[in-house]
Amino acid sequence: MQVNGEFKPKIVAFCCNWCSYAGADLAGNNRLNYPAEVKIIRIPCSCRLNPMFILRAFQRGADGVILCGCHPGDCHYTTGNYYARRRMTLLFSMLDYLGIERERTRVEWVSAAEGAKFAATMNDFVQTVTKLGENRRLEDLRCKK
Amino acid sequence: MQEVKQKAIELLQSGKVQRVLGWKTGEFFYDLTPAVFETVEEIKKDFVFSPFCGANLSKYLIAESRKEGKIAAFLKPCDSYSFVQLLKEHRIVRENVHVVGVQCNGMCDIEAIKAQGVKGVTAVRQEGETLVCETLYGEKSVPYAAALSERCKTCKSKKIVLFDELLGENGEDDPDCGRFDLVSKLEAMTAEERFAFWQQELSRCIRCNACRNVCPACSCEKCVFDNDTLGTANKAAANSFEEQNFHIIRAFHVAGRCTDCGECSRVCPQHIPLHLLNRKFIKDTNELYGEYQAGADLETRPPLVDFTQDDCEPSVVYTRGGNGK
Amino acid sequence: MKKLPITELDSFLKSLNMPVYLPSDDPSGQAKFTRWAEGVQLTQQLNTVRSAKDLFFPQMENLVDFKVQDQKIEIIEHRNVSENFVIFGVRACDAAAFEILDRVFLSDPVDGYYKERRDHALIVTMACSAPEETCFCTAFGIDAADPKGDVTAWKTEDSFFFRANTGKGEKLIAGLADGDESAVQAQQAQTREILSKLPNGKLDLTGFDGAHMMEKFNDSRWKELSEACLGCGTCTFVCPTCQCYDVREFNTGDTIQRFRCWDSCMYSDFTKMSAGQPRPTQLERFRQRFMHKLVYFPDNNDGVYGCVGCGRCLQKCPIHMNIVKVAKTIGGEGNG
Numbered sequence A: 001m002q003v004n005g006e007f008k009p010k011i012v013a014f015c016c017n018w019c020s021y022a023g024a025d026l027a028g029n030n031r032l033n034y035p036a037e038v039k040i041i042r043i044p045c046s047c048r049l050n051p052m053f054i055l056r057a058f059q060r061g062a063d064g065v066i067l068c069g070c071h072p073g074d075c076h077y078t079t080g081n082y083y084a085r086r087r088m089t090l091l092f093s094m095l096d097y098l099g100i101e102r103e104r105t106r107v108e109w110v111s112a113a114e115g116a117k118f119a120a121t122m123n124d125f126v127q128t129v130t131k132l133g134e135n136r137r138l139e140d141l142r143c144k145k
Numbered sequence B: 001m002q003e004v005k006q007k008a009i010e011l012l013q014s015g016k017v018q019r020v021l022g023w024k025t026g027e028f029f030y031d032l033t034p035a036v037f038e039t040v041e042e043i044k045k046d047f048v049f050s051p052f053c054g055a056n057l058s059k060y061l062i063a064e065s066r067k068e069g070k071i072a073a074f075l076k077p078c079d080s081y082s083f084v085q086l087l088k089e090h091r092i093v094r095e096n097v098h099v100v101g102v103q104c105n106g107m108c109d110i111e112a113i114k115a116q117g118v119k120g121v122t123a124v125r126q127e128g129e130t131l132v133c134e135t136l137y138g139e140k141s142v143p144y145a146a147a148l149s150e151r152c153k154t155c156k157s158k159k160i161v162l163f164d165e166l167l168g169e170n171g172e173d174d175p176d177c178g179r180f181d182l183v184s185k186l187e188a189m190t191a192e193e194r195f196a197f198w199q200q201e202l203s204r205c206i207r208c209n210a211c212r213n214v215c216p217a218c219s220c221e222k223c224v225f226d227n228d229t230l231g232t233a234n235k236a237a238a239n240s241f242e243e244q245n246f247h248i249i250r251a252f253h254v255a256g257r258c259t260d261c262g263e264c265s266r267v268c269p270q271h272i273p274l275h276l277l278n279r280k281f282i283k284d285t286n287e288l289y290g291e292y293q294a295g296a297d298l299e300t301r302p303p304l305v306d307f308t309q310d311d312c313e314p315s316v317v318y319t320r321g322g323n324g325k
Numbered sequence C: 001m002k003k004l005p006i007t008e009l010d011s012f013l014k015s016l017n018m019p020v021y022l023p024s025d026d027p028s029g030q031a032k033f034t035r036w037a038e039g040v041q042l043t044q045q046l047n048t049v050r051s052a053k054d055l056f057f058p059q060m061e062n063l064v065d066f067k068v069q070d071q072k073i074e075i076i077e078h079r080n081v082s083e084n085f086v087i088f089g090v091r092a093c094d095a096a097a098f099e100i101l102d103r104v105f106l107s108d109p110v111d112g113y114y115k116e117r118r119d120h121a122l123i124v125t126m127a128c129s130a131p132e133e134t135c136f137c138t139a140f141g142i143d144a145a146d147p148k149g150d151v152t153a154w155k156t157e158d159s160f161f162f163r164a165n166t167g168k169g170e171k172l173i174a175g176l177a178d179g180d181e182s183a184v185q186a187q188q189a190q191t192r193e194i195l196s197k198l199p200n201g202k203l204d205l206t207g208f209d210g211a212h213m214m215e216k217f218n219d220s221r222w223k224e225l226s227e228a229c230l231g232c233g234t235c236t237f238v239c240p241t242c243q244c245y246d247v248r249e250f251n252t253g254d255t256i257q258r259f260r261c262w263d264s265c266m267y268s269d270f271t272k273m274s275a276g277q278p279r280p281t282q283l284e285r286f287r288q289r290f291m292h293k294l295v296y297f298p299d300n301n302d303g304v305y306g307c308v309g310c311g312r313c314l315q316k317c318p319i320h321m322n323i324v325k326v327a328k329t330i331g332g333e334g335n336g
Helices: A020-029 A051-059 A080-097 A115-132 B002-013 B040-046 B060-064 B077-088 B110-115 B150-154 B181-188 B191-202 B210-214 B240-253 B263-267 B275-289 C006-015 C092-105 C112-119 C167-172 C182-195 C210-217 C222-226 C234-238 C282-300 C312-316 C323-330
Strands: A011-016 A038-043 A064-069 A105-109 B019-024 B033-037 B071-075 B097-102 B121-127 B130-135 B138-143 B165-167 C002-005 C020-025 C031-035 C060-069 C072-077 C085-090 C121-126 C151-155 C159-164 C245-251 C255-262
Touching: A011 A020, A011 A115, A020 A038, A020 A064, A020 A115, A038 A115, A051 A064, A051 A080, A051 B240, A064 A080, A064 A115, A080 A105, A080 B191, A080 B240, A080 B275, A105 A115, B002 B019, B002 B040, B002 B071, B002 B097, B002 B165, B019 B040, B019 B060, B033 B040, B033 B060, B060 B071, B060 B077, B071 B077, B077 B097, B110 B121, B150 B263, B181 B275, B191 B240, B210 B263, B240 B275, B263 B275, C002 C006, C006 C159, C092 C112, C092 C121, C112 C121, C121 C167, C151 C182, C159 C167, C159 C182, C210 C282, C222 C282, C222 C323, C234 C312, C282 C323
Parallel strands: A011 A038, A011 A064, A064 A105, B019 B071, B071 B097, B097 B165, C020 C085, C085 C121, C121 C151
Antiparallel strands: B019 B033, B121 B130, B130 B138, C002 C159, C020 C031, C060 C072, C060 C255, C151 C159, C245 C255
C-alpha cells in the first residue's frame, strides 16, 4: 500500500492464543511501539496455522506473514508448535523453491512475558518487508485496489 | 508377460480370490485401462501386462478392498510403495487383498515415442534394445530407452515392498538414481529464475485435477479444493495465484506421504513437471529430518506427524541451499 | 486458389493488420493457439493440446462486477466489444466443433459474450497432411483434407495454398498471387489415403440416437466402462465441443466478481443443487458425458453428434478411457 508516496507493507501476524497474543498484549501495556501495519489474527495454537491461511493472506493483499507461537517445549498443548515448526520450515522452503521471496514469511517464538521481543520482532519484520517492497509474486490482481 | 495373465487365471480358478485388478487391452497397444476382472473368460479375452501398464493400481484398492470378497492386485514396485503407504493410513482393508508383485523394467510412454518424431503408431514390437513401431506411415524404430516414461529414467527402487506372492525376482533400491538432480538444479538458480521457471510451467495448468485424482496419497473423501462452503474451491485458474495456491497445497498435503510414484506428472495433459514439487518436499525432509521413504515400511512415522525437540528452526530456509536471491 | 511461399507468411500476417492467433509451440514444446507477433512460428505439430474453442469460449471470463459502497450497489457489466481477428491454422475437426458450439451458444437464448467473439472472427482452416492414429474425424463425415472455414489453407513443402469459402475470406486473401491447384490435389489424395486407413475412422455409431435413448441409458456395461474413471476433467477441458460452464462469484474485498468458467460433468459438484447431486457416483457422471455427446445432442440437433473425432481424449485420458471405447462397447455391430 502506498501512503503519501511511501510504501507501507501490510503484515499479517498469526499469534497463538496462549503466548504470543499475550506477548502482544504486554507490548501494548508497556507502551512499546510496533508499526500499525501489523494486523494480528489470533489462533488457538501455532499448529492451527493451515498453510493455506498464509497463501490466502498473500492473496488478500498481505506483503508479509509472520507466525508467532510459544517457545518450543512451552506449547499449551505440549507439542503443537513442534509440528508447526516442521510444517512452516517445509512450506517456506517450498515458497523459496517457487521463487517467492523467502523473507516475506517468518516464524518467531514469543512468550507471554516477551512483550519487548514481540515489539522488536515486528519492527524488524516490517523493516525487512518494506525493503522487499510490494508482494508481486504471490498476488491476486483481483484483490488489488 | 504371459506369466502374469496365467497367474490371474490361476488365482481366480482356484477360488483364492473373487476378483482380479489388472490392466485391460484398448484400441491400440498403449491405451490400457485399469480394470477389475471377475471371470476367467474376461481375463483370457482382455487382460494384459505390457510395458504400457503405467497406471498405478493401488488407489483403486481403497474402494475395491472394501467390497465383498477378496481381490488379487498386480502391483509393480512403485505401486507397492503406494500400497504400503495407504495401508499405513488404514485406507485399505488388508485381508481382502492378495498382492501379486510383478517386476518392472521401466514403463514406456506413447508420448515419449511420439516425441521421437514417430507419428501414427499402430503397433510396436521389441527387438533387443529397439522398439520397432508400425505406423500409418511405415515402420520406424526408436531405442527402447527413449520410449521410457520420464519418471522411469530415474527409478528409485525396483523393490516390491510387500507382496503375498512374487512373480520373478525382487529388485533393490537405487540410491544413486539421481531423482533429485533436477530439484538441485532448480535450487541452485536465483529466485528470479526459479520464479520464471515455475510461472512458465504452472501457467499451462488447466485445473483438470488429474494430478490430484490419480494420486494415491490424495485420498481424502472430500478435497479442500472441492469445498464450496470454505471458499477454497476455484474451478478455473483465474490467475497465477490460483495456480500457485493449488499446486503448493496439493504437494504440501501429500508431503511426507508421497512415495514419488510419479503419477501426477504422467497424467498431466499439459506436461507440467509436478513431481518436482513433491520431490522438493521429499528432498527437504530427507535433509532436515533424516532419510525417509514413504511406503517403505508399515512402522516408521512420516516426518510431518513427527518431531524432535531439536529440529531446525524455519529460519534455516533463509540460509540453506542455492545461491538464493 | 491463391499461393503464398512459406517464407512470406510473416509478412502476410503482418499485412492483415488485425490480431492473428495461430498454433505455435510454447517453451515446453506443446502447440498452443498464440497471438501472432514477429517471431511466433507456426507449429509443425498436428494439433494443439487445448482446442481452438478457447478463443470463443475462454476457460474463464468475468461477466459482471457488483461494487458495494455504503448503501449503494454499482453494477459493472463486462461486455467488451471485440475487434476483428483471425484464427489461422484451425484443423478440420476444430472447425467442425465451432458449428457444434454455435448450436448451443447461438440458439435462443443467444449467448452475447460468445456471439460477440464469433462475429468478429475470421477462420482460416488448415488441411491435415499427416493424421495421427488417434484421429477419427472421418467417422463424423469430416474431411480433414478439405476443411471448412472462411478460408481453407493447405501447406505443402514450400508454399501455402488458400481457397476462400466466404466473402469475408475472399477479402482476406485478395492480395495474394494465384496458384496452381495440382500440388493441393496431390496432397489431398495422399491424406485421404491415410484417412481411409485410420484405425477408428469407420466407427459405427448406429443406434446412438433418440429412439434408442433408454436402451443406451440402461445399458449394464456403463459400470465396467466407468469403473476406472478418476473423475478428473481432462477429457472435458481438452475437448473442442464440451461447452458446459459454471457461474460463480469471487469476493475481492469490495467487489463481487461474477465469472463463468468451464465446468466438467466429471466433477462431483457438477449441476449440484440445494437438493443434492443428481448424479451421485462416477458411473452416472461418466454416462452423462457420453450420453450427451452421442445421444442427447444428436436427438436435439438434427442427428449431429457432439464429437468431431479430434482424438484429444484418446491421447490425454490418464486411464485411457474414451469415446471410441464407449461407442465400440455399447454401440453398433459394425465395430467388430
